Amino acid sequence: MTKIGIIGATGYVGAELLRLLLSHPKVEIAALSSVSFEGQEISNVYKNFLNKTNLVCETAEDVIEKSDVIFTALPHGLSEDIAKKAIDSNKICIDMGADFRLSNEEEYELWYGKKFTQPEIHASSIYGLPELNRAKIKECSLIANPGCYPTTIELGLMPLLKNSLIKLDNIICDSKSGTTGAGRGLTLNTHFPEENETFAPYKVGAHRHTPEIEETLSVMAKEKVNVTFTPHLLPINRGILSTIYCSTKDTVNLEEIHKLYVAAYKDEPFVNVLPLGEIASIKNVRLTNDCHISLHLNHRKDQIIVVSTIDNMVKGAAGQAIQNMNIILGFEETDGLNLIAPAF
Template sequence: MIKAGIVGVAGYAGISILQILLAHPEAEVIWLSSEDSHAGKKISDIRPSFNGICDLVCQKSGDLSKFVDQTDVVFMALPNGLAMKLSPMFLEKRKKVIDISADFRIKDLEEYKKWYKIDHLSPNLVADATYGLPELFFEKIKTSSLIANPGCYPTASILGIAPLLKNNLVDVNSIVIDAKSGVSGAGAALTEITHFPECNENFRAYAVASHRHNPEIDQILSWISNTKINTTFVPHLVPMNRGILATIYANLIQKITNEKLHEIFKNFYKKAPFVRVLELGKLPATKYVYGSNFCDINVVLDERANKVIVLSAIDNLIKGAAGQAVQNMNIMFGLDERAGLDKSPVYP
């Protein structure tokens, strides 16, 4: 069994990782850590949904050195700027680290500092980290010790755009991503716009042209296309708990039919068990991926405007965070990438 620890377990991503690992056939959670105010408390006292399921006691992050030797993999589900401090002690002992934050995603450290306002404390590790999007970087993930788990918006957006770039179908300067997310994407900490009276019966854009996931999206798309890409990215907050629907627009640079576009997407993801390219005419919706590691995608040709429109739906806490992290763990340890994740979405 793979011995796993979770740092930041009480947050939405951390709790979701614990939920998945408790039912994983090849993994065992041996310790948990959360904020210091949770130290000494059972996870079932902090999150009552675990009553009778898991009674592990949360440890202080400062006490984790005693667990290093017995751990095979650690999941860092922490706010930005903290995983860079804790990861080295695990990596130095040849343990595997999967970071849910943005600490190791952006390769350009000046770009990271610009968007996150943090000086990186482990710059040597950034170059070694593998971007953990299995559908694009499976082989690199297999041999990596440090995974930068993708953000939720980037996951939905990159999976939607990648086939277009790989097949040189669109003007790279024309990409617009219009994405909507449920409130859990903002994390468990309360902010004004996630306060119930502000988000209930409301639909708003936020961080327009300034969201931290924009440079992450642009970096990966630039890798795919071998050219510098700057997308227009506009996120929105939807009054629902979870889910992301990204609607992506781009100008076509060659004549093509909708049937051919659909075939390209089907072929591109034919070996990706968690990407479901829907039948022509069927559109993705967050309800149909809820609680699952699936990404539902479809592509629509707007012949009149010479544009392609891609729709991509994920559960932001599963494929956009915890599920993808476990998928990466499976690949790193040579397991079937579907292990512990092969369940249907929750419906209705």
Template sequence: MIRAGVVGATGYAGAELCRLLSGHPQAELAAVSSVSFEGQALSDVYPAYRGVCDMVCGTQDEVVERSDVVFAALPHGLSQELAADCYAKGKVFIDLGADFRLENEGDYRQWYGGTFLHPDLHALAVYALPELFREQIRGKKIIANPGCYTTAVPLALAPALKNGLILKEGMIADCKSGVTGAGRKPSQNTHYPELNEGMSAYKVACHRHTPEMEQSLSHVAGAPVTLTFVPHLLPVNRGILATCYARLTPGVTMEQIEKAYHDAYDSEYFVRLLPKGKEADIKNVRCSNFCDISLHVDSRTGTFIAISAIDNMVKGAAGQAIQNMNLAFEIEETAGLKALPPAF
């Protein structure tokens, strides 16, 4: 069994990791840590876990010592030293934060206000969106796990972009997120009376995930890509709905688009292309590692519309991290992640 440890186990992403690892056939939860709840059982923080995941939150050092793989569910800026410690001790390190996602230190400085403390480790790290960069992930020790928007948008656009079916200029990602994406710590805009029965945009054209999406899509396109990104907050717990717009390359048909997407995703267990006339919906992927994608063309305006839906806590965080663990240890990629979404 792979011994897995979670640093930051009482945040939403950390708790979701513990939930999923508890049912993994080839991994076991070996240790958890939490600064806020050290010495308390995870099931005291999340009563739903009682009797199944009662592990007591210890220290970060204990997690590293007891684990073969360490998942870091921490805010940006807190993972680099932990990664160095894990690497020195031969552990696999999977970062759910942003510290290893951006390849360019200037971008990290601009968007996060930090620096690369260990440039050698950044050079060894892999950006791990499996459906796009699978072969680079296998056997790696430092893994940057993409976030929710940065999974939903590239998966929606990549096949069209890779095959030259859409223009690289003028792409727009109009996205909606469940409130768990804001983390467990309360804030005014996630307070129930502020959130309920409302929907609003935030960080318009200046969200930190923008350069990460552009980085992935640029690799796919083989040339620099820019994107207009507008996120919104939904009054629901889970889900990302990404509605992505792009200009069709002149002469491109819907049949060409459908072929490109089927070629890209028919062999992908976690990506489900929806039949013509259906639209992706967050309720159909809730609590699962699936990404549903629907394809549309507005022939009047020459606009391509790809809509993707994921659960931001699973495919957009913990589930994808476990998918990456499976790849890193070269076991079945779907292990521990085949549960269907609830039907209602």
């Protein structure tokens, strides 16, 4: 059994990762760490783990020493030094924060206000979108797990970009997320009276996922892609739905586009292209590692509208991280991730 460690185990992503990994058939949880709850059993923090695990939160150093694979579920700026220690100890590190998602240090400093602290290991990291980089992920020991919003947008657009079917300077990404995306820390905008029975955008024109989206889409298109990205906060716990508007280069045949998507994702275990006429919904991917995509055409037939939806805590975070781990270790990619959404 491969030994797994989670650093940042008491945040929402860390707790979701632990929940999923406890049911994985080929790994065992060796150690957890949490600065806020060091010395406490994880079941004291999250009661859903009562009688499931008696692990006590330790230090990050303990986790690295005891584990073969280390997941870091930390705010940006805190993973680089830990990743360096893990790599130097010949361990695999899968970072679920933002520290390795951008290849350009100037972009990272612009959007996150920090320089790389371990620039020498950035060149060896791979962006962990399996549907794009599976072959590279297999050979890598440092993975940058994608952001949740970017996952929906990148999967939603990849077939169009790889086949040069849309204009690259006017892509509009209108995304909505459940409140778990904001993390476990208390903030005013996620306070129940502020969030319940309302709906609004936030960080309009300046969300930190923008450069990640643009960089990855540019890799797919093999030329510079610009997007307008606006996130919104939904009064639900989990789930992301992105509606993406793309201007086409030529006259569009939606049936042919649909065939292209079906062919592109036919061997992908977690990406489902819905039949024409159906609309992707958060309900149908909740608590799963699935991405549902539906394709639409505006009335003028000069704009493709892509709807892409995932569970932000699973395919948008913990599930995708496990998918990356499975690829690296040579497991079945679906191990621990054969999850079905509740019917209601």
